[in-house]
Amino acid sequence: MATMQSRNLARMMLFPSVVLLLAWMIVPLCMTLYFSFLDYNLLTPGNEEFIGFLNYEFFLTDPAFFASFFNTLLLVGGVLLITICGGIGLAILLDQAIWGRNYVRIMVLAPFFVMPTVSALVWKNMLMNPVNGLFAHFAIWIGVEPVDFFAQIPLLSIIIIVSWQWLPFAALILLTSIQSLDREQLEAADLDGAGPFSKFIYIVMPHLSRAITAVILIETIFLLSIFAEILVTTSGGPGYASTNLTYLIYTQSLLQFDVGGGSAGGIVAVIIANIVAIFLMRLIGKNLED
Amino acid sequence: MATNNSNKSKIIYTALAWGISGMIFFPILWTLLTSFKTEAEAISANPSLFMFDWTLENYSDVLARSPYFNHFWNSVVISIGSSLLGLIIAIPAAWSMAFVQTKRTKHLLMWMLSTKMLPPVGVLIPIYLMFRDFSLLDTKLGLVIVMTLVNLPIMVWMLYTYFREIPHEILEASRMDGCSIGEEIFHVLLPLALPGIASTLLLNVILAWNEAFWTLILTAANAAPLTAFIASYSSPEGLFYAKLSAASVMAIVPILILGWFSQKQLVRGLSFGAVK
Amino acid sequence: MGSITLKQVTKTFGDVNVIKPIDLQIHDGEFIVFVGPSGCGKSTLLRMIAGLEDTTSGNIDIDGKDATNTPPAKRGLAMVFQSYALYPHMSVRNNIAFPLKRAKVPPAEIEAKIASAAKILNLGDYLDRKPGQLSGGQRQRVAIGRAIVRQPSAFLFDEPLSNLDASLRVNMRLEISELHKTLDTTMIYVTHDQVEAMTMADRIAVFNAGVIEQVGTPLELYQTPVNRFVAGFIGSPKMNFIEVEPVDGNPTSCVGVRPEHLKVTQDKGLWTGKVGVIEHLGSETFLHIHVDGVGPLTLKADGDCPLKYGDNVNLTAPQNKIMHFDAAGKTLPPTPFSGN
Numbered sequence: 001m002a003t004m005q006s007r008n009l010a011r012m013m014l015f016p017s018v019v020l021l022l023a024w025m026i027v028p029l030c031m032t033l034y035f036s037f038l039d040y041n042l043l044t045p046g047n048e049e050f051i052g053f054l055n056y057e058f059f060l061t062d063p064a065f066f067a068s069f070f071n072t073l074l075l076v077g078g079v080l081l082i083t084i085c086g087g088i089g090l091a092i093l094l095d096q097a098i099w100g101r102n103y104v105r106i107m108v109l110a111p112f113f114v115m116p117t118v119s120a121l122v123w124k125n126m127l128m129n130p131v132n133g134l135f136a137h138f139a140i141w142i143g144v145e146p147v148d149f150f151a152q153i154p155l156l157s158i159i160i161i162v163s164w165q166w167l168p169f170a171a172l173i174l175l176t177s178i179q180s181l182d183r184e185q186l187e188a189a190d191l192d193g194a195g196p197f198s199k200f201i202y203i204v205m206p207h208l209s210r211a212i213t214a215v216i217l218i219e220t221i222f223l224l225s226i227f228a229e230i231l232v233t234t235s236g237g238p239g240y241a242s243t244n245l246t247y248l249i250y251t252q253s254l255l256q257f258d259v260g261g262g263s264a265g266g267i268v269a270v271i272i273a274n275i276v277a278i279f280l281m282r283l284i285g286k287n288l289e290d
Numbered sequence: 291m292a293t294n295n296s297n298k299s300k301i302i303y304t305a306l307a308w309g310i311s312g313m314i315f316f317p318i319l320w321t322l323l324t325s326f327k328t329e330a331e332a333i334s335a336n337p338s339l340f341m342f343d344w345t346l347e348n349y350s351d352v353l354a355r356s357p358y359f360n361h362f363w364n365s366v367v368i369s370i371g372s373s374l375l376g377l378i379i380a381i382p383a384a385w386s387m388a389f390v391q392t393k394r395t396k397h398l399l400m401w402m403l404s405t406k407m408l409p410p411v412g413v414l415i416p417i418y419l420m421f422r423d424f425s426l427l428d429t430k431l432g433l434v435i436v437m438t439l440v441n442l443p444i445m446v447w448m449l450y451t452y453f454r455e456i457p458h459e460i461l462e463a464s465r466m467d468g469c470s471i472g473e474e475i476f477h478v479l480l481p482l483a484l485p486g487i488a489s490t491l492l493l494n495v496i497l498a499w500n501e502a503f504w505t506l507i508l509t510a511a512n513a514a515p516l517t518a519f520i521a522s523y524s525s526p527e528g529l530f531y532a533k534l535s536a537a538s539v540m541a542i543v544p545i546l547i548l549g550w551f552s553q554k555q556l557v558r559g560l561s562f563g564a565v566k
Numbered sequence: 567m568g569s570i571t572l573k574q575v576t577k578t579f580g581d582v583n584v585i586k587p588i589d590l591q592i593h594d595g596e597f598i599v600f601v602g603p604s605g606c607g608k609s610t611l612l613r614m615i616a617g618l619e620d621t622t623s624g625n626i627d628i629d630g631k632d633a634t635n636t637p638p639a640k641r642g643l644a645m646v647f648q649s650y651a652l653y654p655h656m657s658v659r660n661n662i663a664f665p666l667k668r669a670k671v672p673p674a675e676i677e678a679k680i681a682s683a684a685k686i687l688n689l690g691d692y693l694d695r696k697p698g699q700l701s702g703g704q705r706q707r708v709a710i711g712r713a714i715v716r717q718p719s720a721f722l723f724d725e726p727l728s729n730l731d732a733s734l735r736v737n738m739r740l741e742i743s744e745l746h747k748t749l750d751t752t753m754i755y756v757t758h759d760q761v762e763a764m765t766m767a768d769r770i771a772v773f774n775a776g777v778i779e780q781v782g783t784p785l786e787l788y789q790t791p792v793n794r795f796v797a798g799f800i801g802s803p804k805m806n807f808i809e810v811e812p813v814d815g816n817p818t819s820c821v822g823v824r825p826e827h828l829k830v831t832q833d834k835g836l837w838t839g840k841v842g843v844i845e846h847l848g849s850e851t852f853l854h855i856h857v858d859g860v861g862p863l864t865l866k867a868d869g870d871c872p873l874k875y876g877d878n879v880n881l882t883a884p885q886n887k888i889m890h891f892d893a894a895g896k897t898l899p900p901t902p903f904s905g906n
Contacts, residue, residue: 250414478653
């Protein structure tokens with residue numbers, strides 16, 4: 001397939017995608033970088049001036065940054081932990097011979113297709129509401145004090161909601177991976193006298209490792225940018241208790257109109273995401289060579 | 291191997307699987323049930339699973355709030371429009387990368403992937419300002435453009451992995467048989483890749499339908515799709531659970547059904563082909 | 567018509583010379599086989615003739631006209647691919663009709679051509695099936711059918727039998743040879759299997775590392791290989807090579823004896839060894855004999871060879887069947903050999 005004619009044509013056909021993506025990502029990113037060195041507030045337009053790294057200094061020394069940075073870590077880490085462990089368990093369970101496996105699969109998968117604003121609102125109002133929520137009713141029924149989820153444990157509540165959304169994804173990917181496990185390997189292990197536990201440790205887990213890495217990295221990309229769930233439940237509060245980086249930058253730029261500061265934050269978020277991305281690209285790049 | 295023992299473990303596993311999946315599915319089931327309750331029953335301290343007066347009142351109420359259809363229509367236009375537009379741009383690119391590989395192909399794919407990893411807040415302000423200056427804020431056109439670009443890397447990647455499974459030799463055979471490149475794509479590649487193209491379309495419709503960053507930030511009353519419309523239910527407290535449920539059910543059911551059809555492709559699309 | 571001339575043809579991928587300058591004249595109506603180990607450039611050269619790969623330098627003439635930069639569809643050649651490359655979404659009938667439709671042949675004529683191809687290839691019962699419903703041999707026939715309806719000036723075959731099982735391969739080999747006799751059209755056939763090459767070819771071109779080592783009829787290659795590579799590649803089991811010390815006046819650094827020319831003798835012979843594994847094929851027997859200071863030698867004996875594992879034997883070979891090679895592997899004129 002490698003004649004000059006087809007190569008030239010291929011270049012032409014790549015052109016629109018490449019140009020569009022360049023325009024969509026690189027150009028605005030450069031603008032963000034530029035804004036981040038300006039004193040630029042939408043409320044006082046026309047007064048932009050170059051202030052060097054001052055925006056970064058303000059952003060990085062703001063207590064809100066530390067709070068939201070750790071919240072981001074907790075949110076990503078917590079959701080990963082829950083979805084990976086739960087996902088492995090579910091994947092193994094769904095891989096067994098059970099009646100009605102297709103229906104079970106459909107039920108497990110469903111939360112992933114629910115739009116973030118719907119799932120956040122359903123959990124916030126109908127399940128976690130301290131007065132009218134189902135959990136509160138249940139708590140009173142068994143005789144304990146209902147938890148006011150978004151006041152007392154705002155971040156954990158969001159972690160629970162997001163985990164519910166992403167557990168199906170982890171379970172589905174891991175299930176697909178388990179099902180691609182060569183059954184002869186397990187039979188060979190049976191002949192070698194391996195019990196269920198050592199089969200899990202020595203055969204299933206190594207086989208799953210690539211899928212687990214994929215889940216971790218892909219979820220991380222999406223989880224770093226969690227936004228809607230916070231917006232409709234806690235709006236980042238109380239205080240900064242459930243503000244993550246994405247939400248902090250959003251409030252700074254579009255609620256406080258501080259374009260310079262928000263841009264500096266945006267660049268910081270890009271750098272953090274890049275660190276994750278490098279690992280993901282390695283994984284997928286390796287896969288490309290197979 | 292239909293021994294008693296394996297039957298017993300099958301019963302245990304089945305019970306366990308149904309129990310756990312029931313719990314995972316419960317919030318959706320509960321929303322569905324609540325949407326048929328009256329507001330008073332919806333917040334009752336002794337909620338009943340099925341024994342209540344079933345009513346369709348909430349649905350008619352939500353629909354009577356006339357904008358609902360608008361928002362639904364916005365979601366349809368934005369998700370389907372951006373997915374179709376994306377396909378038109380992505381198919382030629384994926385063809386190039388799958389069938390005319392050069393040393394740069396891999397880097398190009400990686401670069402496309404990397405744009406997907408850029409956090410949206412990194413480009414939030416410039417995009418917002420550009421939208422403001424070009425009067426694209428709160429327009430369907432603006433969101434179609436954004437959704438197309440947001441999902442373009444995924445589309446190129448998915449199509450690329452599907453195209454790569456089509457043997458080169460078949461395309462070469464068509465070239466020997468007298469096809470021009472256009473005929474080759476039209477008569478041979480597209481029919482062969484149709485399942486892959488359909489599932490790429492499907493997955494992107496789902497992703498665009500559920501996208502909740504740009505839709506929340508770039509729209510207001512006019513072009514808001516369902517994601518943004520539902521978010522407006524977050525403010526008032528009180529007697530609105532049943533209506534929230536009805537609106538939610540209508541927002542998620544179409545995509546839930548599409549999603550169930552595209553389970554397999556979902557794995558592949560979202561893992562960029564790393565897991566098949 | 568179907569004569570193809572390659573003049574100083576080369577191909578480079580990046581900095582790798584896949585094809586070093588090659589000159590080859592393929593005559594109208596001949597069955598030529600390109601044979602060689604994998605990676606030797608034979609398939610690349612075939613694809614260059616087809617127009618699926620660019621030619622880096624040199625010229626490819628088809629029927630006397632320069633076709634170096636002609637697109638594949640305009641070269642008047644048909645190709646049968648290793649994977650058959652049938653269009654899975656089309657019925658057998660449409661697969662065969664596809665090139666004719668592209669060439670805007672009138673429908674009635676297409677029908678007639680499909681019917682005659684189906685008759686030649688015994689495809690009548692399968693015309694309305696999809697390729698997925700056919701066996702490997704049937705798919706191969708469809709691929710050939712798709713090639714013959716175009717009445718190309720030459721057929722190109724790229725390892726067409728390697729995906730078939732052994733017995734089917736023998737049948738298809740005969741069918742393709744038969745087809746060549748019937749159509750009397752030039753065929754260029756690429757394979758890594760020297761048995762296919764020997765049995766089918768009018769002429770064989772032996773490829774190695776991007777060059778043609780030797781072109782000739784099967785018997786020429788077997789009897790008078792120009793070098794050690796060709797000698798080793800043609801013939802099965804492989805020729806035995808025995809390294810010797812070159813002496814003054816005799817540059818021989820290696821001698822070669824084909825297994826079928828090696829004989830067990832009661833006399834002292836040229837070599838002495840111990841019988842290793844014995845492979846009985848019924849019609850013949852392959853003995854693997856360990857010779858001290860030389861290594862293992864393979865000997866082809868009659869089907870009822872009485873030797874057993876561990877027997878000590880003396881080996882010899884007729885002087886005119888022993889080939890001599892110099893240090894570079896080139897064949898030398900025969901000289902008497904007295905063992906090492």
